Amino acid sequence: AQSVAQPEDQVNVAEGNPLTVKCTYSVSGNPYLFWYVQYPNRGLQFLLKYITGDNLVKGSYGFEAEFNKSQTSFHLKKPSALVSDSALYFCAVRDSPGGSYIPTFGRGTSLIVHP
Amino acid sequence: EAEVAQSPRYKITEKSQAVAFWCDPISGHATLYWYRQILGQGPELLVQFQDESVVDDSQLPKDRFSAERLKGVDSTLKIQPAELGDSAMYLCASSPGETQYFGPGTRLLVL
Numbered sequence: 001a002q003s004v005a006q007p008e009d010q011v012n013v014a015e016g017n018p019l020t021v022k023c024t025y026s027v028s029g030n031p032y033l034f035w036y037v038q039y040p041n042r043g044l045q046f047l048l049k050y051i052t053g054d055n056l057v058k059g060s061y062g063f064e065a066e067f068n069k070s071q072t073s074f075h076l077k078k079p080s081a082l083v084s085d086s087a088l089y090f091c092a093v094r095d096s097p098g099g100s101y102i103p104t105f106g107r108g109t110s111l112i113v114h115p
Numbered sequence: 116e117a118e119v120a121q122s123p124r125y126k127i128t129e130k131s132q133a134v135a136f137w138c139d140p141i142s143g144h145a146t147l148y149w150y151r152q153i154l155g156q157g158p159e160l161l162v163q164f165q166d167e168s169v170v171d172d173s174q175l176p177k178d179r180f181s182a183e184r185l186k187g188v189d190s191t192l193k194i195q196p197a198e199l200g201d202s203a204m205y206l207c208a209s210s211p212g213e214t215q216y217f218g219p220g221t222r223l224l225v226l
Contacts, residue, residue: 032213043206043217090157105157
C-alpha cells in the first residue's frame with residue numbers, strides 16, 4: 001500500500017525568507033512523487049515531479065524539491081518566498097509501474113507568506 | 116495552453132435532488148479521473164477511466180453516484196439523490212502519463 005504524510009497543517013514564513021513544506025511517503029516499490037498547489041476555489045496545479053534521476057527537481061514558479069530515499073521524504077522548497085505563494089500545497093505519491101497507477105494525496109499544507 | 120474544463124463551477128441543490136457535473140479533458144489525454152475533495156483534505160479518487168472504460172471505481176458510492184465517458188472524451192458524473200454529506204469540491208483531472216492535470220472543479224453545496 002502507498003501512503004503520504006504532510007506533517008504540518010500550516011507553514012508561516014516571511015516574504016523573502018526561504019520556505020520548506022514537508023512530505024514523507026511510503027511505497028512498496030520505487031516512488032513517483034508529485035507536488036501540486038491549490039489556490040482558493042480552484043483545482044490543483046502541477047508544480048513538479050520526481051520519477052528518476054537527479055534527486056533535486058526544479059519546477060514551476062521557482063519551486064524545487066529534494067528526493068531523499070533514505071528518509072523517504074520529498075520536501076518542497078523555495079529560496080525566497082513571495083506573498084503570492086500563499087496557497088494550499090499537496091504532495092502525492094504513486095508506486096512505480098507494477099503498483100497502483102493512482103496517486104495518493106496528502107492532506108495538504110497551508111502556506112502563509114507574510115509581507 | 117490546453118486546460119481541463121469543468122462545468123458548472125458552483126452548484127447549490129437540495130438533498131434528494133439529482134445533480135450532474137461535466138468534464139472535458141485535455142485533447143489526447145486517454146486517462147480521466149474524478150476526485151472528491153472535502154474541505155481541509157486532499158483529493159480522494161472516485162473513478163478512473165482509460166478511454167471509455169472504467170479502470171477503477173472501487174471508491175465510488177454506486178448506490179447514488181454514476182459516471183460515464185461514452186465516447187472516450189468528455190465525462191459526466193451524476194449524483195442521485197444528493198445527500199448533505201456530498202457537499203464538497205468535485206475535481207476532474209486528465210493525464211497523458213504520470214502527471215495529472217486538474218480542472219477548476221465544481222463546488223457542490225447540498226442544503
